[in-house]
Amino acid sequence: MTLTNHLRQATSGKPDSLVVFLHGYGADGKDLLELSDILKQGLPNTLFISPDAPNSCTLNPIGYEWFPIPRMDGSSLKEAAIGRDKSAIIFNKFLDKILTETGIPAERTFLMGFSQGCMMSLHIAPRRIKMLAGVIGMSGMLIEPERLLNETLQRPPVLLVHGDEDDVVPFDEMGKANDALINSGFEVLTLRSKGTSHGIAQDGLNAAAKFIKNNL
Numbered sequence: 001m002t003l004t005n006h007l008r009q010a011t012s013g014k015p016d017s018l019v020v021f022l023h024g025y026g027a028d029g030k031d032l033l034e035l036s037d038i039l040k041q042g043l044p045n046t047l048f049i050s051p052d053a054p055n056s057c058t059l060n061p062i063g064y065e066w067f068p069i070p071r072m073d074g075s076s077l078k079e080a081a082i083g084r085d086k087s088a089i090i091f092n093k094f095l096d097k098i099l100t101e102t103g104i105p106a107e108r109t110f111l112m113g114f115s116q117g118c119m120m121s122l123h124i125a126p127r128r129i130k131m132l133a134g135v136i137g138m139s140g141m142l143i144e145p146e147r148l149l150n151e152t153l154q155r156p157p158v159l160l161v162h163g164d165e166d167d168v169v170p171f172d173e174m175g176k177a178n179d180a181l182i183n184s185g186f187e188v189l190t191l192r193s194k195g196t197s198h199g200i201a202q203d204g205l206n207a208a209a210k211f212i213k214n215n216l
Contacts, residue, residue: 015046134159
């Protein structure tokens with residue numbers, strides 16, 4: 001299966017690094033791609049890519065989902081896990097294809113996920129064979145943290161950003177993810193986005209831009 005892809009070319013026309021966005025439940029790739037208009041100001045050689053998740057969203061048929069969410073759409077935990085694992089396989093094939101086509105190495109590639117896209121990013125990056133440059137997880141959570149230690153192949157640096165007024169994914173999920181990642185040997189930075197609900201504020205974007213620059 002090929003994911004529908006949205007992109008913003010590097011401002012310089014000579015990309016040597018890559019940011020791949022993973023959108024949230026019910027959205028699409030175009031939703032997060034708009035963030036590149038801010039991030040690219042300090043990253044002229046960075047290509048930005050944002051695929052649509054592989055499945056139509058149960059609750060929003062015009063949007064997409066990486067996997068079903070039981071408390072929202074009535075699916076089972078087993079169905080959610082199967083959906084996540086299938087999407088991870090599809091995304092990894094997609095990413096491998098992009099890296100081959102662009103010639104950009106994994107060590108100069110970042111995953112930046114929001115909400116369900118954050119969950120996917122934190123699930124995928126540690127299990128890839130080649131280490132990525134970093135993961136930026138916003139307003140999400142770490143799925144099944146108890147599996148992380150035994151299944152980790154690589155430990156890219158991680159930035160976690162979460163609004164302290166998030167009413168969709170509780171703010172304390174950032175602390176839980178931080179603890180599990182650190183206990184598994186990851187280098188983690190966190191940002192409490194004050195007064196922010198389930199979204200991405202300017203302080204989060206600033207932190208993301210700085211994180212990317214520091215890890216290139």
